[in-house]
Amino acid sequence: MTTDSAPVSNFLRTIIDNDLKSGRYQDRHWATPPGTAAARRAGPIDPARIRTRFPPEPNGYLHIGHAKSICLNFGLANDYQGICHLRFDDTNPEKEEDEYVQAIIDMVRWLGFDWTHDGTEHQYFASDYFETLYQFAEALVQAGHAYVDEQSADEMRATRGTLTEPGTHSPWRDRPVAESLALLREMRAGKHPNGRMALRARIDMASPNINLRDPVLYRIRHATHHRTGDAWCIYPMYTWAHPVEDALEGITHSICTLEFEDQRPFYDWILQRLAELGQLAEPLPHQYEFARLNLSYVVTSKRKLRQLVTEGHVNGWDDPRLPTLAGLRRRGYTPGAIRLFCERLGVSKADSRIDYSVLEQALRDDLDPSAARAVAVLDPVKLVITNFPEGQVEPCSAPLNPHAPEAGQRQFPLTRELWIERDDFREEPPKKYFRLFPGNLVRLKYGYVVRCTGCVKNEAGAVTEVHCEYLPDTRSGTPGADSVKVKGAITWVSVAHAVAAEVRLYDRLFREAHPDRGDQDFLQALNPDSCHVVQAWLEPGTQAVPGTTWQFERLGYFVADREDSSADHPVINRAVTLRDTWA
Structure with missing residues (x-):
């Protein structure tokens, strides 16, 4: 796709510019499908100047916060003649479903982005690499960098220490390599129940960064996976799988939100150990963090969004009051408006909360020149x-x-x-x-x-x-x-x-700008008037084909509902008023 305007400089662009100028990634190789150091060395020089990735977990629907990451990762790859991968980090079988995979694909394409380059579709899954991840885990055990721990989860938490006190060593930390390797193979073979043992990295229980205190790499989960079925009963932790996936796929710039900043030392530790063992090819990926999108009058926690859906506070994941991309699309938001919104936010390392009116104004500005x-x-x-x-x-x-x-x-x-x-x-x-x-x-x-x-x-x-x-x-x-x-x-x-129509006057789902601040119950901040349905009359000739958008004069921008509207029963959603009525 083409960008909506000239790129605006930011710290990530400065990093990429410097990396390209220094030639840091120019001699790296590419393997199809992505693979280990040996596979990469056997492949051709990578045709992409840079590689980025958008790595959602398929455990829910994408929301407006994801849009910033999508636009950033695909946008940078586009601007620098690179390639952005769509990768599903499906390491948690109990929460992931094919429904979410398809919904994510739909939304990324709707936003105008694609992951196919020269006929190769760069869509990947963490589960593609389960066997490779396991082999790497055995290599870490054999090199003394990992061990099987038989402490319970509660015992691990108790011995982890605090931000001011170091952790204490597990009694199993110094068990012989052969014993850990045998137990790891038993874990894979399904010989132990959930929680009986786990594979941990051996790093430093006294590290001031609590994420380096022997983090777990594998846990036992006897659960059916949406792609691999029952082939596995141990699953890699996200923080272990993610850097390995980046390296296998030749990602150059691994761009995450700020909450992953404290995980970067562990990210680097994993990649350095596996490179030393000859499993991963240089140059290795590097992780960079930017401020996530915090929008007022919404919640973006997947757990809270799921609660709103399952408890019936809204009518499904695509309810027009939700900040999900499916909901925003149904409400009448356009891909151009969301890209414009993300562009206006810019990229920084400073957390801030953006008022919902900024998103609404982006929609007005996008629709005004084109809406009938x-x-x-x-x-x-x-x-x-x-x-x-x-x-x-x-x-x-x-x-x-x-x-x-x-x-x-x-x-x-x-x-x-x-x-x-x-x-x-x-x-x-x-x-x-x-x-x-x-x-x-x-x-x-x-x-x-x-x-x-x-x-x-x-x-x-x-x-x-x-x-x-x-x-x-x-x-x-x-x-x-x-x-x-x-x-x-x-x-x-x-x-x-006049044409009779049902018009749904949507407003903000929450009455408070920060509905989930602190420990307060976000459900108490629900706006009881977030949807008001009226019987309206439309100008003759107005055909409510699902997805059609208009500016109703003096009132705002409206769209024919994608699910419920028909020629016999027009259903129109208000996307946004002409002016900010909450100001």
Whole structure:
């Protein structure tokens, strides 16, 4: 894909520029499929100047936070004539499903990115490397860099130490290599139950970095994996598998969020030990960290998103109120808007929280030049033009998009009875109210100037009809259009020609900017008015083909729902208002 604008410099680009200038990666080799040092040396020179990767775990749906990483990794590879891999870190069989794999593929492609280069599809799985990872683990054991520990998980935690106190050695830390190797093979063969033992790296139990205090490499899990089935009953820890995967795939710049910064020494330790053992090829990958995306008025924890879905607080992973990419797409967000949002955020190492309004403004800016215009009335009350002949139909027109004259005009009829917004009439108007009230003049947009003459109410006192008279010589686009000056204009649709539609007025899912701050229950911050459904009337000719986007004049940007909308029953979602109503 092409980028939306010229790249903006950041610390990662500076690092890549310096690496390319120094020739750090120019002589590295590439193997298809990715492999060990021997396989890489036998392959050709890598055609990619750099390699990055987007490595999601397939245990949920991608959210807006992932979009920043997607745009960054694929964008850098694109800008530097490199290749970005899509890799699924599927090392936790109890939480991962093929449904999530397909959903992730769908969303990355929807954002406009691809992982195929010269006919080779660079889509990989951690499970592709399970056998290689296991062989590497045996090599570490044989070299004295790992051992099988028979402490329980609780005992390991107790002996790990604290941030101010060193850990204590496991009683199994110095067991003979042959014994650890035999036990590791028994673990693989399924001879031990879950939690009975684990393989740990032998590093330094007194290290000030707690992640270097003999971290676990393998744990026993008798669980069915979504790809390998029951072939394995030991699974690699993410922090062990991830650097090895990067090295096997020839990743040059392994870009992670800041929470992985403390893991970088372990990342380097693994790669250095395996390179010393001749298992991995130089040059080795290097990990770099950037600030993750923290967005106000949402939660992005997969656990909390799953809770919202499973407990029925929302209607599935693609509920338009969720920050999942599937939800944002269904709400009406475009790939261009999300890429623009990520571009505006930039890349830094400083954590910050971005207000939701920044995301909304990116959507407005992306849609404004291209979205077709139409009129919708969401809270209708009937307007009767009492001096307009009954049965008369007068054609009116307006630009399909004022920014694109070449798009042409849209046509719609003016009749005696119209639907207008209830808020466009006040029997007793407040100050600076320039719409309909008895005696006031307003323009029916694209039509005539009218004078309000009164209203009709029901027994409860609610207005059921507004009455007015039109001034025949004031039609828009005619010489008399400016003969009468008015301060207000209102939108309308013909009662006889309007298209009925269900409109879902979505708002923010949470009332508080930081719903999961501290230990508070984020469910208590749910916004009870996050979805309000109304029966609306649309400009005739508006066809609610799923995914179609409009700007409904004066109201905002709307999209035909991808799941529920049909020709017989249009369902329209509000994506964003024209202005930030939360400001």
